Amino acid sequence: MKILHIDSGILGEHSVSRRLTSAIVSQLKADRPDAEITYRDLASERVPHLTGAQIMAPADLEGVDAALAADVRIGRQMLEEFLAADTVVVGAPMYNFSIPSQLKAWIDRLAVAGKTFRYTEAGPEGLAKGKKLIVASTRGGHYSVAPASAMDHQETYLRSVFGFFGITDIEFIRAEGLNLGADQKQFAIAEAEKTIAEGNVLKLAS
């Protein structure tokens, strides 16, 4: 089993999403000690934004300057890691009602026609089928129920774009209301950790 572990929270050791992805990956690893884990910290890497130059770069990178070639190669490597993974664990905090720009920049590198999707006469088809996606979703407020759910452009977005890539097994391990006081924060984290510890993640990834 290959696990891809992605973090995007910018608050380092204070990041709840990092704490949760770490717990999820530990559970997976305890169950499958042979699992091969690839880790990417999109916050410390400062994954570069997509550019026109990257998209237009020739496949063999001939004549392309060193900085652009390195940038294209990073994107290709991210895509390969994603395609190779059986289970993808993504830490996705909500920042300003959406995902971190770092995480969007990573997703923009995955969205490559012929790799993660293609257009057919019957419509678009996702090509990254059969993977499990586990998202550690953290948010300052409560966005699970209406009317606040209309402000959720984080989980809804991830479901849309990874669904477009063909991933139908998407589980959210959620801790929300994290900015609503220490008690609520502690409660939300404990609940999420309980969900992870109870083996739900293992059932999901089995």
Next chain:
Amino acid sequence: MKILHIDSGILGEHSVSRRLTSAIVSQLKADRPDAEITYRDLASERVPHLTGAQIMAPADLEGVDAALAADVRIGRQMLEEFLAADTVVVGAPMYNFSIPSQLKAWIDRLAVAGKTFRYTEAGPEGLAKGKKLIVASTRGGHYSVAPASAMDHQETYLRSVFGFFGITDIEFIRAEGLNLGADQKQFAIAEAEKTIAEGNVLKLAS
């Protein structure tokens, strides 16, 4: 009148959103030759992602290293430009069902408590009231009607986050289906340009 003109499309001269923001700003300027225009190209600037270090930096930047201080100052300048503007014109192409990561990174610099929003006992309150926001929205497919509208995390997101900042006057000048053949593309651009030329933008910004 102060106009803030923002582009985020990464395709340079091929960018339809740039073509539309340019037409919108030209109309506004023709009507109000005294308008003061501030322009930011988020794609060429490669606006940096939000980081924990920026958020945690002391207000007076004392003891902060030069790179981080420059980064914080860019964010503050972006926020000041936004707060000073009467009309904000944003070029917002849909990339992978959401906005460009560059545009998200800019929005993350605007979302500052006490500046664009605050929490009160009655709930959150937007502090950037009274502005007009005109979005040049471009997309490869058609996302205006169901079921495809469920994949729209671009216009819906912009409406949510700028609504949170207190902006209620939001107009979308839309060109969609741009990847569905040359005829459809030409038609969509012509329709959007007609909407702009007919003075709808002026009515909006008056």
